[in-house]
Amino acid sequence: MPATTVPPTTAMQPGLIVLILSLLLGLQPITTDLYLPALPALTEGFGAHMGQAQLTLTALLLAFGLSQLIWGPLSDRFGRRPILLIGMSAYVLASVGSTLASTMDMLIVWRTVQGAAMGAGVMCARAIVRDLYSPVQGARVMSKGLTGLGVIACLSAPLGGMLSDVFGWRVALLALAIFGAICLTMVACRFKETVPQKNLLALQPATLLNTWLGILRNPTFWAFSALSTTSYGGLFTFLASSSFVFIKVLGFSKTQYGLVMFSSSLAYITGTIICRRLLPRFGVRRSVAIAGAFSLTGGTLMGGLALAGVHTGWAIMLPLYLFMLGHGVHQPCGQSGAVGPFPQAAGAASAMNGFLMMIAAFAMGGWLGTHMDGTVFPLAFGIWFWSVLIALAAWTLVQQHGKTGER
Numbered sequence: 188m189p190a191t192t193v194p195p196t197t198a199m200q201p202g203l204i205v206l207i208l209s210l211l212l213g214l215q216p217i218t219t220d221l222y223l224p225a226l227p228a229l230t231e232g233f234g235a236h237m238g239q240a241q242l243t244l245t246a247l248l249l250a251f252g253l254s255q256l257i258w259g260p261l262s263d264r265f266g267r268r269p270i271l272l273i274g275m276s277a278y279v280l281a282s283v284g285s286t287l288a289s290t291m292d293m294l295i296v297w298r299t300v301q302g303a304a305m306g307a308g309v310m311c312a313r314a315i316v317r318d319l320y321s322p323v324q325g326a327r328v329m330s331k332g333l334t335g336l337g338v339i340a341c342l343s344a345p346l347g348g349m350l351s352d353v354f355g356w357r358v359a360l361l362a363l364a365i366f367g368a369i370c371l372t373m374v375a376c377r378f379k380e381t382v383p384q385k386n387l388l389a390l391q392p393a394t395l396l397n398t399w400l401g402i403l404r405n406p407t408f409w410a411f412s413a414l415s416t417t418s419y420g421g422l423f424t425f426l427a428s429s430s431f432v433f434i435k436v437l438g439f440s441k442t443q444y445g446l447v448m449f450s451s452s453l454a455y456i457t458g459t460i461i462c463r464r465l466l467p468r469f470g471v472r473r474s475v476a477i478a479g480a481f482s483l484t485g486g487t488l489m490g491g492l493a494l495a496g497v498h499t500g501w502a503i504m505l506p507l508y509l510f511m512l513g514h515g516v517h518q519p520c521g522q523s524g525a526v527g528p529f530p531q532a533a534g535a536a537s538a539m540n541g542f543l544m545m546i547a548a549f550a551m552g553g554w555l556g557t558h559m560d561g562t563v564f565p566l567a568f569g570i571w572f573w574s575v576l577i578a579l580a581a582w583t584l585v586q587q588h589g590k591t592g593e594r
C-alpha cells in the first residue's frame with residue numbers, strides 16, 4: 188500500500204499529548220453543557236417550542252456523528268493535523284454564527300455546522316491515541332484525556348449558568364468561540380503529526396469499502412462500540428433533559444443547575460481515575476464488568492425512586508453519581524477498544540465508533556422531544572433503560588469478544 192512517512196512523533200511530550208487530547212475531547216462537553224443552563228431562556232427568547240430547542244442539540248449531534256465518517260478517511264489520507272486545522276477554524280466560525288443568530292432556525296443551522304466541525308476534533312483525538320499507543324496503553328492515556336474532558340465539563344455548566352444569568356444566553360454561546368480559538372491555536376502552534384504512514388489509497392472507493400467492511404465485520408469493534416454507545420446514550424439522556432427537569436420541574440435556578448452539572452462531572456472525573464486504578468490490576472474486560480455494576484445500580488435506583496414517587500434533586504443525583512462512575516470507565520475502555528484492532532485505519536474506526544454513539548443520541552433526543560411531560564419520568568426511565576443495555580454489553584459482548592482490546 189503506498190504510504191508517506193512523517194517525522195517521528197516523539198517531538199510531543201506526554202503531558203502535551205494529554206493536554207491536546209483534553210482540549211479536543213473537551214469540545215464535546217463544552218459545546219453541549221455550557222449552553223444547557225441557557226436553553227430554557229433561549230427557547231423563550233425566540234418564542235420557540237421545546238421540540239425546536241431539543242433540535243439545537245440533536246441536530247448538532249447528528250452532524251457530529253455523520254461528519255466523522257468523512258473526517259476519518261480524510262485524516263487517514265492526509266494526516267490528523269490538516270484536518271484539525273480545518274475543523275477548528277470551522278468551529279470558531281460556527282460559534283460566532285450561533286452567537287449572532289437572529290432566529291431559532293438560524294441557530295439550528297449554525298449548531299449543525301458546529302457539530303460537523305466538532306467531529307474533526309473529537310474523531311482525531313481518538314485516532315491520535317491509537318496512532319501512538321497500544322490498546323491497553325491507549326485506554327490509560329484516553330482516561331487521562333477524558334479526565335481533562337471531565338474538568339472542562341465541570342466548568343462548562345456553572346460558567347454557562349453564570350454567563351446566562353449575568354449577560355444573557357448569547358454570551359454563553361460566544362464563550363464557545365473563545366474555547367475553539369484556544370484549541371485552534373494549540374493545534375497550529377504545538378501539535379505534531381501522529382500518523383506514522385499516510386494511506387494514499389484511503390479515499391479510493393474500493394479501499395473505503397474494504398475498510399468499512401473490515402471494521403463492521405470485526406466483533407471486537409462491535410463489543411466495545413456497544414459499550415461506548417450505550418454509556419453515551421445514558422449520558423445524553425441526562426444532558427438533553429436535565430435542564431428542563433431541574434429548572435422547570437424541580438424549580439432550580441440556572442446557577443443551581445450549573446452546580447448540579449458540576450457535581451456530576453466530578454463523579455465522572457472520579458470514574459476516569461478509578462479506571463486507571465482498575466486497568467493494571469484487572470485488565471480491560473474485568474474493569475468494564477465491575478463498572479457495569481455501578482451503571483446498572485445507578486440506573487435502577489433512579490428509576491425505582493421515580494416509580495416510588497420520590498421526585499427530588501437528590502433522588503436523581505445520587506443514582507446519577509453511581510452511573511457517572513461507571514461512565515468514567517466505560518468511555519476510555521470502549522473508545523480505545525473499538526479502535527484497537529485497526530492501527531492502519533484508526534481514523535475510520537474512530538469515525539464509525541463516534542457515528543454509532545451519535546446515532547443513539549439523536550434517536551434518544553427525538554424520543555425526549557416528544558415525551559418530555561413536565562415530570563422526572565423521561566429522564567429517570569431513560570437512564571434506567573440505558574443502564575440495562577450497558578450492563579448487557581459489559582457482561583456479555585465485551586467478555587466474549589474483548590480480548591483483542593487487552594493486547
